[in-house]
Amino acid sequence: MQKIIDGKAFAANLRAEVQRKVGLLVKDGGVTPGLAVVLVGEDPASQVYVRSKGKQTVEVGMQSFEHKLPDTTSQEALVDLIDSLNNDDSVHGILVQLPLPPQIDEKIVINRISPDKDVDGFHLDNVGRLSIGDPGIVPCTPLGCIMMIKEQLGDLSGKHAVIVGRSNIVGKPMASLLLMENCTVTITHSRTKDLAAECRRADILVAAVGRPEMIVGDWVKPGATVIDVGINRVDAGDGKTKLVGDVDFASVEPVASHITPVPGGVGPMTIACLLHNTLQQACHITGKSVPE
Numbered sequence: 001m002q003k004i005i006d007g008k009a010f011a012a013n014l015r016a017e018v019q020r021k022v023g024l025l026v027k028d029g030g031v032t033p034g035l036a037v038v039l040v041g042e043d044p045a046s047q048v049y050v051r052s053k054g055k056q057t058v059e060v061g062m063q064s065f066e067h068k069l070p071d072t073t074s075q076e077a078l079v080d081l082i083d084s085l086n087n088d089d090s091v092h093g094i095l096v097q098l099p100l101p102p103q104i105d106e107k108i109v110i111n112r113i114s115p116d117k118d119v120d121g122f123h124l125d126n127v128g129r130l131s132i133g134d135p136g137i138v139p140c141t142p143l144g145c146i147m148m149i150k151e152q153l154g155d156l157s158g159k160h161a162v163i164v165g166r167s168n169i170v171g172k173p174m175a176s177l178l179l180m181e182n183c184t185v186t187i188t189h190s191r192t193k194d195l196a197a198e199c200r201r202a203d204i205l206v207a208a209v210g211r212p213e214m215i216v217g218d219w220v221k222p223g224a225t226v227i228d229v230g231i232n233r234v235d236a237g238d239g240k241t242k243l244v245g246d247v248d249f250a251s252v253e254p255v256a257s258h259i260t261p262v263p264g265g266v267g268p269m270t271i272a273c274l275l276h277n278t279l280q281q282a283c284h285i286t287g288k289s290v291p292e
């Protein structure tokens with residue numbers, strides 16, 4: 001057990017596991033998993049993510065297909081590309097980097113992706129499956145969080161989990177996953193009355209807010225496990241910027257039994273889980289079992 005959960009090491013282990021299984025799938029099954037990433041526009045943060053995803057995809061032995069489109073791309077053109085990727089047998093996972101430019105309706109594009117290739121787990125089919133507890137594709141960030149929580153705590157049954165944030169990509173799927181592990185789950189948001197008191201009840205506290213260092217030591221029950229999903233770029237005071245989470249690490253770390261740092265906590269797990277989902281779907285689509 002680690003007090004400061006090393007997300008980088010955890011992600012490296014998961015990637016190594018994916019790489020080993022991809023090797024077996026290629027050798028014994030004749031299938032090379034393929035991940036297509038679609039980037040529309042020039043958003044610098046998105047470009048960094050896409051580059052990193054492509055690099056890690058190739059490192060684990062998968063095929064990476066990058067589609068970079070100008071920010072003037074029409075919805076029709078993007079939907080046509082999705083259709084062709086849906087029909088491409090070498091592609092087992094499709095990820096459309098968000099956000100999309102304003103002329104494109106995100107919901108239409110995401111729901112155009114074949115649910116079997118929706119490795120982000122954002123298609124309504126997969127959202128519905130997760131909410132009723134059926135097997136489907138789980139969004140990468142909450143999947144990474146639940147893997148790390150289970151690794152640290154084992155059985156989560158009966159624990160009180162409090163999630164700060166109710167977004168469709170983090171807060172809500174996180175709640176479904178914790179519920180499936182038999183936690184008692186509280187979801188909080190911007191209209192929650194006395195957020196500090198809600199947080200203090202948590203055995204497992206997941207922060208996915210987007211407010212730098214909002215959660216302080218006084219809000220945390222001694223011995224709680226604290227998972228910080230937040231990624232906020234703030235002024236470092238020396239003319240540079242730095243990344244901080246939604247949790248004030250300095251005051252929370254002495255109180256918590258386990259805590260994820262930012263950077264180096266949840267962040268690295270997100271891409272590792274994307275690769276994990278792509279491997280799973282390559283096996284599912286081609287009718288092969290996932291190598292042991």
Ligand code: NDP
Nearest residue numbers: 141165166167170189190208209210229230231266267270
């Ligand atoms: P959203 O902006 O979609 O959702 C934020 C949530 O926080 C909303 O539900 C909002 O409530 C709630 N909230 C905002 N302010 C407060 C407040 N003062 N008190 C209580 N609740 C509040 O964000 P995301 O879920 O997409 O992302 C959350 C954070 O996680 C961001 O920092 C993001 O960068 C990071 N992130 C990190 C990832 C990773 O790989 N590590 C991946 C995805 C996100 P309401 O619904 O009422 O508005």
